[in-house]
Amino acid sequence: MNEVITRFAPSPTGLLHIGHAWSAILSHDRAKEIGGRFLLRIEDIDGTRSRPDFVEAILRDLAWLGLEWDGPVLFQAERLGLYARAIDRLKALGLLYPCFCTRAEIAASLSAPHGDARPLYPGTCRHLAPDLRDRRLAGEQHAWRLDMARALDLLSPAAEEMPEQLRHDGKLIWHDDIVGDVVATPEMHGDVILARKDAPASYHLAVTVDDAAQGVTHVVRGRDLFAATHVHRLLQALLGLPTPVYRHHALLADETGERLAKRNKAPTLQAMREAGIDGRALADDLRAGHLPIGFRLSEV
Ligand code: GLU
Numbered sequence: 001m002n003e004v005i006t007r008f009a010p011s012p013t014g015l016l017h018i019g020h021a022w023s024a025i026l027s028h029d030r031a032k033e034i035g036g037r038f039l040l041r042i043e044d045i046d047g048t049r050s051r052p053d054f055v056e057a058i059l060r061d062l063a064w065l066g067l068e069w070d071g072p073v074l075f076q077a078e079r080l081g082l083y084a085r086a087i088d089r090l091k092a093l094g095l096l097y098p099c100f101c102t103r104a105e106i107a108a109s110l111s112a113p114h115g116d117a118r119p120l121y122p123g124t125c126r127h128l129a130p131d132l133r134d135r136r137l138a139g140e141q142h143a144w145r146l147d148m149a150r151a152l153d154l155l156s157p158a159a160e161e162m163p164e165q166l167r168h169d170g171k172l173i174w175h176d177d178i179v180g181d182v183v184a185t186p187e188m189h190g191d192v193i194l195a196r197k198d199a200p201a202s203y204h205l206a207v208t209v210d211d212a213a214q215g216v217t218h219v220v221r222g223r224d225l226f227a228a229t230h231v232h233r234l235l236q237a238l239l240g241l242p243t244p245v246y247r248h249h250a251l252l253a254d255e256t257g258e259r260l261a262k263r264n265k266a267p268t269l270q271a272m273r274e275a276g277i278d279g280r281a282l283a284d285d286l287r288a289g290h291l292p293i294g295f296r297l298s299e300v
Contacts, residue, residue, distance in 0.1 A: 004036030005217045008062070008069070009207065011043040012054035015268035016061050018286075018295060019222070019252040019260040025283050026249050027220035028067045039214055040069035044077045045199045045206055061269040064279035074214065076206050083201030086209050086239055087144060087194060095151050095238065096194065098133065098142040099125040120190030121145065144195040148187055155237055174233045176226075177218075177247040184233040192231055208232045212241035223248045223298075224259070252291065253298035260295075 008024040010016060031038045040062070044050035062069065090096050101124055126147060128136070136142070153159060155172065172184035186192075194205045201209075211219060211232075219229075226248040236243050251259045260266040273279060285292070 002217065004031050004034055005039065005215050006031040006036065006220055007039040007041050007211070007214060007216050008067075009041040009043050009210075009221075010058050011046065011049075012051060012058060013046060013049040014054060015057055015270050017260050017266040017268050018272075018282075018292065019266070021061070021065055021269055021283065022252055022286055023220070023222055023249065024062060024067055025065065025286055026247070028069075029287065030218055030220050030247070036217075037070040038067070039071060039074065039216070041074045041210060041214065042076065043203070043206065044075055045080070045083075045201055045203070047077065047199065050077070057268075057270050061273065061279075064269065064273045065283045066280040067283070074210065076201075076210065079206075079210070080200050082213065083195075083206055083209055086205060087200065090146070090194065090238060091144075093154065093238065095147055095154070096144045097126055097128075097147055097191075098137055099145045099191075099193070100136055100140050100142050101125060121192075123191060126191065141197045143193045143197050145191040146194050148189070148191050151234060151238060152187060155234075172233050172237060174229060174243050175245050176229075177245060178249070182229075184230045186230040186234040188227070189231050194235075204228065204231045204235065208235040208239070208241065211244055212236070212239075216244050218247065219244045220247045220249065222251050224251060250297040252295050255294050255296065257296075257298065259298050 006027045008027050010020060010024075028038045030036075042050075042055055042058070044055070059073070087096065099121075101121075105124070106119075106121060125133075125145070172186070173181050174184060175181055192204055193202045196202050207228075210216075229246055229248070233243060235241070253259050254266065269279075272282070282292070291297070
């Protein structure tokens with residue numbers, strides 16, 4: 001079997017908490033228990049929210065937990081050219097269109113309440129007349145969206161002319177270690193943004209390009225990103241990239257069952273570190289399934 005390569009890919013937009021530690025340990029051990037490699041990637045394409053002090057804290061937290069990564073740390077902010085090339089490739093396939101909408105405009109054009117589900121982009125900019133589109137492109141900030149229907153048509157087994165470079169066998173399937181084979185349904189996300197107004201890539205694009213570029217064979221990450229994998233699988237097919245195996249693990253929750261998030265009051269690893277807690281012992285407890293008092297695995 002080929003070498004197993006996993007990664008931990010935090011965004012330095014806040015301090016890590018014990019849920020991140022859990023995810024990093026699972027990813028690290030998945031590779032290390034069979035002599036593979038564990039990589040660290042800092043997902044800092046969001047220039048307005050990413051901060052160097054959070055990067056610093058991540059590196060210290062991982063060292064405190066006893067997790068060593070292989071090779072240099074990869075920073076997404078240094079790889080924007082790579083994402084721009086992927087965007088160009090999708091443009092050349094005729095799959096992207098510029099979107100000028102503001103968040104407020106999108107919200108206003110959606111009338112029905114959508115409960116918890118994020119509403120889908122209503123497609124306002126998809127059918128702009130070419131001359132108007134060109135004029136606005138020249139003078140207005142814009143994002144680039146994937147024309148989802150067109151992308152799926154292109155990959156459909158019935159497509160008359162599937163471009164040769166697409167690595168695709170007619171099926172959009174990915175394997176999750178926990179739930180088994182999953183048929184990707186990226187249409188549930190609508191016309192996702194692949195390049196943002198303020199950055200030449202979105203999370204979906206950068207993560208897919210980098211997992212392939214770094215040779216990641218197993219993506220271990222939280223269940224909150226399960227749905228995103230439908231989009232990543234589609235992008236792999238469109239960009240001719242291999243599909244890793246996935247493992248979307250359960251998330252940690254507090255005693256009320258509420259999932260830990262960076263912004264709520266979950267104690268940060270930095271605070272635990274500074275309080276003198278032994279990080280390696282904490283990591284071993286987590287490995288043994290002993291969660292600190294007040295934490296449990298989320299049911300959802
Ligand atoms: N950067 C993402 C986050 O901090 C995780 C990306 C991933 O694991 O795919 O939530």
